[in-house]
Amino acid sequence: GPPADPPGDPPAGLELVLVEVASGLSRPVHVAAPPGDDRLFVVEKTGTVRIIRGGQVDPSPFLDISGQVSRGNEQGLLSIAFHPAFEQNGSFFVYYTDASGDSRVVRYSVGANPDRADLGSASVLLEVPQPRGNHNGGHILFGPDGMLYISLGDGGGAGDQFDTGQDRTSLLGTILRIDIDSGFPYAIPPDNPYAGHATFRPEIWAWGLRNPWRLDIDVDEGLLYTADVGQNRIEEINVAPLASGGLNYGWSILEGTECFGSDSCDSSGLELPVVEYTHSDGCSVTGGVVYRGSAIPDLYGHYFYSDYCSDWVRSFRWETGAVADATEWTITAGGVTSYGRDGAGEVYITTDGGRVYRFEATP
Numbered sequence: 001g002p003p004a005d006p007p008g009d010p011p012a013g014l015e016l017v018l019v020e021v022a023s024g025l026s027r028p029v030h031v032a033a034p035p036g037d038d039r040l041f042v043v044e045k046t047g048t049v050r051i052i053r054g055g056q057v058d059p060s061p062f063l064d065i066s067g068q069v070s071r072g073n074e075q076g077l078l079s080i081a082f083h084p085a086f087e088q089n090g091s092f093f094v095y096y097t098d099a100s101g102d103s104r105v106v107r108y109s110v111g112a113n114p115d116r117a118d119l120g121s122a123s124v125l126l127e128v129p130q131p132r133g134n135h136n137g138g139h140i141l142f143g144p145d146g147m148l149y150i151s152l153g154d155g156g157g158a159g160d161q162f163d164t165g166q167d168r169t170s171l172l173g174t175i176l177r178i179d180i181d182s183g184f185p186y187a188i189p190p191d192n193p194y195a196g197h198a199t200f201r202p203e204i205w206a207w208g209l210r211n212p213w214r215l216d217i218d219v220d221e222g223l224l225y226t227a228d229v230g231q232n233r234i235e236e237i238n239v240a241p242l243a244s245g246g247l248n249y250g251w252s253i254l255e256g257t258e259c260f261g262s263d264s265c266d267s268s269g270l271e272l273p274v275v276e277y278t279h280s281d282g283c284s285v286t287g288g289v290v291y292r293g294s295a296i297p298d299l300y301g302h303y304f305y306s307d308y309c310s311d312w313v314r315s316f317r318w319e320t321g322a323v324a325d326a327t328e329w330t331i332t333a334g335g336v337t338s339y340g341r342d343g344a345g346e347v348y349i350t351t352d353g354g355r356v357y358r359f360e361a362t363p
Contacts, residue, residue: 006281006328007314007315007316007326007327007328008326008327008328009327009328010327010328010329010330011298011325011327014296014298014299014361015330015361015362016296016299016313016329016330016331016359016360016361016362017331017359017360017361017362018331018333018349018357018358018359018360019357019358019359019360020355020356020357021040021052021055021348021356021357021358022042022052022055022057022355022356023353023354023355023356024057024354025042025044025050025057025350025354025355025356026044026045026046026048026354027044027045027046027076027337027352027354028042028043028044028045028337028338028350028351028354028355028356029043029044029045029076029077029078029079029337029338029350030042030043030078030079030080030139030337030338030340030350031043031338031340031341031342031348031350031356032079032080032081032082032340032341033082033341033342033343034082034086034087034343035343036087036343036344037087037342037343038053038054038343039051039052039053039115039343040052040053040342040343040348040356041062041080042057042350042356043077043078043079043080043094044077045075045076045077045078045337046066046069046071046076046077047064047065047066047067047068047069047076047077047096048061048062048063048064048065048066048077049061049062049063049064049077049080049094049117050062051115052356058115060115060116062115062116062117063094063108063117063119064119065077065094065096065119068096068098068099069096069097069098069099070097070098070099070100070101070133072097072101072133072134073133073134074133074134074135074136074156074211075097075101075133075136076096076097077094077095077096078095078096078097078136078137078138078139079094079095079138079139079140079141080092080093080094080095080140081093081094081140081141081142081148082142083142083180084142084146089109090109090110090114091107091108091109092107092108092109092110092117093105093106093107093108093125093140093148093180094106094108094140095138095139095140095150096138097130097133097136097138098127101130101133102127102128102129102130103126103127103128103130103136103137103138103152104124104126104127104128105124105125105126105140105148105150106122106123106124106125107121107122107123107124107125107180108121108122108123109121123185124185125178125180125185125186126150126176126178126185126186128152128171128172130155130156130172131155131156131157131162132155132156132157133156134153134156134157134211135153135154135155135156135157135210135211135229136152136153136156136211137150137151137152137153137209137211137212137213138151138152138153139151139212139213139214139215141215141216141217142217143177143217143242144217144219144222144242145189146179146181147177147178147179147180147189148177148178148179148180148186149175149176149177149205149215149217149224150175150176150177150178151174151175151176151209151212151214151215151226152171152172152173152174152175152176152209152212153172153173153209153210153211153212154172154173154209154210154211154251154252155170155172155173158231159231159252159260159261160173160210160251160252160260165207165208165209165210165251165252165253166207166208166248166251166252166253168194168199168200168201168204168207169199169200169201170201171201171203171204173207173208173209173210173251174201174203174204174205174206174207174209175204175205175206175207175209175212175215175224175226176203176204176205177189177192177203177204177205177245178203188202188203191245192204192205192245193205193245193246194246204246205245205246206224206226206240206245206246206247206248206249206271207246207247207248207249208247208248208249208250208251208253208270208271209226209228209249209251210228210229210230210231210251210252210255211228211229212226212227212228212229212287213227213228213229213284213285213286213287214227214286214287214288214338214339215227215287216287216288216289216290216303216339217242218290218292218303219292220290220292220301221290221301221318222241222242222243223239223240223241223242223290223318224239224240224241224242225237225238225239225287225288225289225290225303226238226239226240226249226287227285227286227287227288227305228249228251228273228285229284229285230255230256230279230284230285231255231260232255232279233255233256233258233278233279234255234256234257234258234276234277234278234279235256235276235277235278235279235281235282235283235284235285235307236256236273236275236276236285237273237274237275237276237285237287237303237305238271238272238273238274239274239303239318240271247271248269248270248271249270249271250267250270250271250272253265253266253267253270254267254270254272256273256276257272257273257276274318274322274323275316275323275326277307281307281310282307282308282309282310282312283307283308283309283310284307284308284309285305285306285307285308286305286306286307286308286336286337286338286339287305287339288303288304288305288306288315288339288347288349289303289304289339289340289341289347290302290303290304291303291304291315291345291347291359292341292345293341293344293345293346293347294344294345295344295346295360295361296359296360296361298361299315299347299359299361301317301318301319302315302316302317302325302327303315303316303317303318304339304347304359305339306333306336306339306349307336308335308336308337308352310334311332311333311334312328312329312332313328313329313331313332313333313336313349314326314327314328314329315327315329333349333351333357334351334353335351335352335353336349336350336351336352337350337351337352338350342358346358346359347359
């Protein structure tokens with residue numbers, strides 16, 4: 001199987017620190033920004049998006065849909081994505097679970113004040129019924145191809161009880177890829193693996209996922225990173241070429257690289273994780289981002305990740321199809337809910353304790 005040993009020490013002489021940029025937020029679960037924008041947008045699970053500018057949190061929210069979101073522990077407002085032409089069209093997208101617990105991807109525009117969304121501009125792109133309150137996935141992000149990628153968990157409960165993991169007629173347990181600039185509410189990209197298929201959902205880009213908690217697209221290398229939360233034993237991180245559609249990440253045939261629910265299974269044709277660890281080391285992987293900022297050149301190409309129940313911060317580089325430079329850093333942070341980048345590509349984490357931190361190197 002892939003590496004399960006604790007990663008090694010940081011590169012000699014390079015120490016990271018977490019610099020707090022905001023506190024007192026309401027369960028922040030995502031940060032993002034349009035490229036070059038000097039604002040950092042923080043998604044609060046309870047239904048608001050806040051702007052941090054120059055280290056200050058704007059007291060008035062950018063978006064407040066708190067009356068429309070469900071409040072279960074894995075529910076709520078889960079991510080934001082800015083249109084590639086946001087600077088021109090002011091269009092952005094959010095993923096949330098609505099009052100009945102179903103998943104929604106909704107498009108909005110900014111209002112006359114660029115720091116406030118126009119609530120009247122809401123347009124629902126996608127609604128996916130959720131049989132249970134957990135495993136909502138909930139990450140949306142744009143690829144360099146201008147397509148919108150959407151992660152969805154398996155519908156929740158436990159043990160893939162709704163059998164969605166290996167079901168391509170369902171949108172659950174997948175990563176979707178849609179064209180939001182063509183058709184209404186969206187178009188199917190013709191190079192999607194099941195475009196035009198008689199029974200499989202044409203939105204599906206990848207499948208076999210349990211609860212993908214944070215994707216990242218590394219534009220420099222053309223790679224899709226997917227962290228998938230395990231059932232009772234194994235947490236996993238996958239790395240695959242972004243151009244490879246139709247990959248099956250194995251749930252619920254596999255949990256990590258192990259057969260799930262049986263002594264033997266056929267894992268041929270399944271996309272196996274590149275890193276896995278057991279629940280002696282955590283409980284729920286928080287997938288991160290590849291560092292492509294300019295402030296810390298020594299971190300260039302490192303993919304950072306954490307675990308919600310542990311306080312470690314780890315990274316590795318994906319080099320010629322293998323894990324390299326696996327590192328456990330000396331910084332610690334508890335209850336890490338997400339990673340994200342600002343408009344300059346610097347890396348941030350959010351914690352369940354209401355804080356946002358930026359990664360910096362010690363001088």
